[in-house]
Amino acid sequence: MKIQRKKSFFTRTRTLIIAAVLVLAVAGAVFWWFFLRNNNAQTVAPTNTISYDPPTQEQIDDSVAAKQRAVEEEDNGNNTTPPTSDSLIVTISRAGQVAAQISVRTVIEGANSGTCDMMFTKSGATTVTKSFDITQEATSHSCNGDINTSDFGVSGEWNLSVTAKASGVSSHPATQKVMVQK
Amino acid sequence: MKRAFLTLCATLAVAAIVAPSVQAADARNFNAGRIIDDSVFRNKDAMNPQQIQQFLNSKVPSCDTYGTQTSELGGGTRRQYVESRGDHVPIMCLKDYFENPDTRENNLGVGGVPSGGRSAAQLIWDTAQEYSINPQVLIVLLQKEQGLVTDTWPLTLQFKRATGYACPDSGAGCDTQYYGFYNQIQSAAWQFNRYAEQPNSFNHVAGQFNNIRWSTNAGCGTSSVYIENTATAGLYNYTPYRPNQAALNAQYGTGDGCSQYGNRNFWLYFNDWFGATTGARFASEFAGWSNYPSVKAGGSAEAYFFYRNTGSSVWNDVTAYDGGLPPVTLAATNPINRTSIFSSTWDSPNRPKINFSRVYESDGVTLTSNQHKVLPGQIVVFVFNFTVPADTAPGVYREFFQPVAEGAPDWQMGSVGFLDVTVQPADHAAQVQRVQGITGQQSITVERGSSAPVAADFRNTGTQPWYDDISVPGGQKPVHLAHTSPINRSSHFPGPGWGNPSRPALTFAAVYEADGRTLAGNQHVAYPGQVARFHYYYAIPGWYPSGTYREMIQPVVEGATDWNMGAVSYIDVNVYGSDQKAKFYRFSGYPTITRGTSATVSIDYQNIGTQVWHDSTVNPAGALNLANTAPINRSDSLMWDPGWTSRSRPQTGFTAVYEQDGSTLAGNQHLAYPGQIVRFSYKYSPPSGMIPGVYYENIQPVLEGTPNWDIGAGGYFQVTVQ
Numbered sequence: 070m071k072i073q074r075k076k077s078f079f080t081r082t083r084t085l086i087i088a089a090v091l092v093l094a095v096a097g098a099v100f101w102w103f104f105l106r107n108n109n110a111q112t113v114a115p116t117n118t119i120s121y122d123p124p125t126q127e128q129i130d131d132s133v134a135a136k137q138r139a140v141e142e143e144d145n146g147n148n149t150t151p152p153t154s155d156s157l158i159v160t161i162s163r164a165g166q167v168a169a170q171i172s173v174r175t176v177i178e179g180a181n182s183g184t185c186d187m188m189f190t191k192s193g194a195t196t197v198t199k200s201f202d203i204t205q206e207a208t209s210h211s212c213n214g215d216i217n218t219s220d221f222g223v224s225g226e227w228n229l230s231v232t233a234k235a236s237g238v239s240s241h242p243a244t245q246k247v248m249v250q251k
Numbered sequence: 252m253k254r255a256f257l258t259l260c261a262t263l264a265v266a267a268i269v270a271p272s273v274q275a276a277d278a279r280n281f282n283a284g285r286i287i288d289d290s291v292f293r294n295k296d297a298m299n300p301q302q303i304q305q306f307l308n309s310k311v312p313s314c315d316t317y318g319t320q321t322s323e324l325g326g327g328t329r330r331q332y333v334e335s336r337g338d339h340v341p342i343m344c345l346k347d348y349f350e351n352p353d354t355r356e357n358n359l360g361v362g363g364v365p366s367g368g369r370s371a372a373q374l375i376w377d378t379a380q381e382y383s384i385n386p387q388v389l390i391v392l393l394q395k396e397q398g399l400v401t402d403t404w405p406l407t408l409q410f411k412r413a414t415g416y417a418c419p420d421s422g423a424g425c426d427t428q429y430y431g432f433y434n435q436i437q438s439a440a441w442q443f444n445r446y447a448e449q450p451n452s453f454n455h456v457a458g459q460f461n462n463i464r465w466s467t468n469a470g471c472g473t474s475s476v477y478i479e480n481t482a483t484a485g486l487y488n489y490t491p492y493r494p495n496q497a498a499l500n501a502q503y504g505t506g507d508g509c510s511q512y513g514n515r516n517f518w519l520y521f522n523d524w525f526g527a528t529t530g531a532r533f534a535s536e537f538a539g540w541s542n543y544p545s546v547k548a549g550g551s552a553e554a555y556f557f558y559r560n561t562g563s564s565v566w567n568d569v570t571a572y573d574g575g576l577p578p579v580t581l582a583a584t585n586p587i588n589r590t591s592i593f594s595s596t597w598d599s600p601n602r603p604k605i606n607f608s609r610v611y612e613s614d615g616v617t618l619t620s621n622q623h624k625v626l627p628g629q630i631v632v633f634v635f636n637f638t639v640p641a642d643t644a645p646g647v648y649r650e651f652f653q654p655v656a657e658g659a660p661d662w663q664m665g666s667v668g669f670l671d672v673t674v675q676p677a678d679h680a681a682q683v684q685r686v687q688g689i690t691g692q693q694s695i696t697v698e699r700g701s702s703a704p705v706a707a708d709f710r711n712t713g714t715q716p717w718y719d720d721i722s723v724p725g726g727q728k729p730v731h732l733a734h735t736s737p738i739n740r741s742s743h744f745p746g747p748g749w750g751n752p753s754r755p756a757l758t759f760a761a762v763y764e765a766d767g768r769t770l771a772g773n774q775h776v777a778y779p780g781q782v783a784r785f786h787y788y789y790a791i792p793g794w795y796p797s798g799t800y801r802e803m804i805q806p807v808v809e810g811a812t813d814w815n816m817g818a819v820s821y822i823d824v825n826v827y828g829s830d831q832k833a834k835f836y837r838f839s840g841y842p843t844i845t846r847g848t849s850a851t852v853s854i855d856y857q858n859i860g861t862q863v864w865h866d867s868t869v870n871p872a873g874a875l876n877l878a879n880t881a882p883i884n885r886s887d888s889l890m891w892d893p894g895w896t897s898r899s900r901p902q903t904g905f906t907a908v909y910e911q912d913g914s915t916l917a918g919n920q921h922l923a924y925p926g927q928i929v930r931f932s933y934k935y936s937p938p939s940g941m942i943p944g945v946y947y948e949n950i951q952p953v954l955e956g957t958p959n960w961d962i963g964a965g966g967y968f969q970v971t972v973q
Binding site: 118119120121122123124125127128129130131132133134135136137139140142143155158160161162163165167168172174175176178181205206207208209210211213 | 275298302305306309310312323324336394395396397398400401402405406408409412415416417418419420424425426438439442451452453454455456459460461462463464467469473488489490491502503504513516520523524525526620621
């Protein structure tokens with residue numbers, strides 16, 4: 070009788086283990102089907118939800134980093150060094166024709182004020198040169214110009230060169246080709 | 252007990268595996284051209300003030316009001332640190348911040364609520380409403396610029412420069428006139444609104460490629476980004492840097508020397524806190540449509556659809572397509588790419604318009620500066636024509652349309668709509684009844700050099716009678732049968748009785764009642780419903796190559812503006828015949844010769860086969876020679892002339908070769924192409940002892956030494972000997 074009871078216990082245990090393994094296998098398959106199969110899908114939270122969860126540690130760390138950056142910028146903000154030709158940088162965001170104007174948009178780094186010269190050249194045509202002021206944007210500075218196509222002698226591809234000038238220093242020129250259709 | 256334990260273990264194991272978990276946004280899914288959709292960015296009602304307050308509370312479960320904890324920035328406790336910077340306790344977290352928007356008085360370092368003070372949550376909401384900006388955008392902006400939302404001990408300077416407005420990322424120092432929490436969120440929201448309202452005035456613009464710096468470090472260079480919408484362009488105008496892959500791989504962490512984090516953090520925080528920043532790229536809604544057109548068969552009517560861009564992306568038409576976003580066109584649908592019977596003036600049979608007709612601002616009235624792009628919120632109109640074929644049966648036709656993003660996986664943009672086109676009977680319209688040859692088939696089989704008849708029956712489905720050339724009254728236009736595809740095409744097979752090579756028949760051969768069998772009372776007028784028959788012949792030139800030729804025909808109202816009655820049909824002309832065949836063309840006349848003298852005669856043959864003839868100077872084998880015949884190779888001992896090649900071959904070289912006109916000499920005088928004409932000249936010389944009388948000299952052209960030497964055209968000269 071003891072032996073029989075013992076067998077009965079082990080049999081039940083084995084059955085339970087097998088059942089558990091089967092359940093785990095099925096659960097694993099379900100998990101794979103729903104969560105891993107489409108691993109190329111974007112893993113973003115549902116739309117129009119508001120998370121009232123406390124911030125994650127990553128977010129807290131980022132917040133501390135932002136605070137430290139703010140402190141440093143506040144402390145160093147007035148210690149601006151004069152620009153050099155290497156630190157005064159022009160980036161042409163876009164340059165092209167909009168209606169009857171050539172629109173040139175640039176981001177300027179290394180100066181809060183000054184000017185930029187926009188020079189358009191084309192072989193056999195009179196060079197077009199215009200100057201515009203560096204202006205402050207939300208978190209950057211820019212130098213933008215709109216030049217009438219009537220200022221260009223001929224239609225075709227022109228070479229644009231933008232040079233920023235601040236505190237007596239000129240930047241390296243930024244260049245781009247621009248199509249002009251008069 | 253053990254069983255219960257095992258069961259519990261198994262259950263917990265399963266639960267651990269399948270329980271849903273909150274998934275954080277993955278920065279590697281950041282789309283540089285589409286950080287956030289306009290519809291999300293401008294959703295000013297995404298949260299109310301209470302929700303904003305509740306949200307801010309949740310992000311700072313415990314504010315370190317008295318700075319008792321250790322400062323992460325060094326300097327002892329947080330209180331000691333803030334006091335070293337001139338700040339005071341109580342420290343105000345964002346959730347507890349109040350400010351009077353008029354006096355700018357706040358509760359930093361003093362606590363309580365200043366007179367007229369409004370909470371940060373209220374100020375955020377107020378500003379969002381004023382500039383139509385999603386308050387969640389402002390919340391994220393506060394966090395990504397200063398970490399203010401989650402900061403448990405924020406400094407005064409973080410409130411002063413809360414959104415980073417007028418604080419260049421290059422570290423050039425802030426413009427202090429924009430300091431202050433309310434001032435900052437107002438300025439930022441105002442600026443974002445300007446970006447949307449004056450999109451072309453700033454550095455980055457939607458709907459085209461833009462150069463965007465990777466970093467404030469100039470050595471890191473730029474990348475070209477196709478910015479898909481105005482909101483994304485605005486974010487780049489505000490923070491003109493694109494996160495590089497190292498920044499994206501780092502999630503909220505630090506990348507490399509060329510990493511910039513502003514736009515990455517905006518995207519991460521927004522996704523983690525408020526859900527996806529993007530909805531449908533391409534979506535539309537109806538903004539108007541034309542009345543249902545009613546048009547006579549053969550006529551056309553204008554129609555249009557107005558659609559508002561309710562998606563996140565710019566719509567380009569085919570003209571503006573530059574390899575970026577797919578162009579948006581108007582498609583015939585239900586099913587998609589359905590070919591319409593009214594499409595003859597469309598850009599293609601299933602695309603009424605591939606370019607925008609007009610583009611309006613969101614007011615639906617003001618034309619935009621760029622008529623080939625539709626920004627989110629703007630409205631486009633597609634104007635097109637329904638051109639109804641003349642033979643369209645009267646009735647109502649339901650035509651479905653929808654805008655589509657060509658070739659995109661998300662091409663469906665909604666706004667499937669229809670117009671009911673009512674087709675009225677035309678003044679002049681026709682319907683094919685039958686076109687057939689003598690065998691009753693829609694084909695004829697004709698040996699070249701001969702002809703065959705065709706009968707073409709058309710029913711008058713218009714409202715006006717048809718007249719032929721016999722019956723047409725003054726002021727009316729006759730109905731003729733025309734060759735078509737293209738209209739007025741000249742046939743190669745004009746037969747006897749044709750008006751010209753493009754008009755097989757100018758009169759009706761018969762007119763039947765509507766049953767198509769009973770002859771009508773007037774055989775030269777076909778009234779509506781009656782059937783007119785044209786009867787004519789196709790005559791195949793003797794030289795025309797064998798083959799099947801499809802001749803397209805249709806009845807036309809000659810000289811009328813609505814000449815096209817539709818009913819285009821065809822007859823297949825099967826041409827056959829020997830490839831080597833000659834036809835007698837002309838001769839010099841019957842000669843009268845005094846015996847003992849000679850006379851020159853000539854005879855011309857046309858090549859009505861498909862092969863080229865050559866004479867014996869080119870190659871004696873297979874040459875076309877003139878032979879005596881009846882019987883063939885008859886040796887002529889009476890009229891023979893020494894100039895002959897032999898007694899049975901009066902002439903073995905071409906005397907001349909002419910073009911089809913019979914007078915123009917051909918370029919090669921030893922070859923005769925199909926259609927060209929060969930002349931043989933030679934002499935008859937009756938001897939002096941020949942008995943006077945009339946003699947018949949039988950001759951024929953032969954292909955020397957070939958199995959098919961007999962190419963027909965045998966004949967004779969009647970020679971009178973005096």
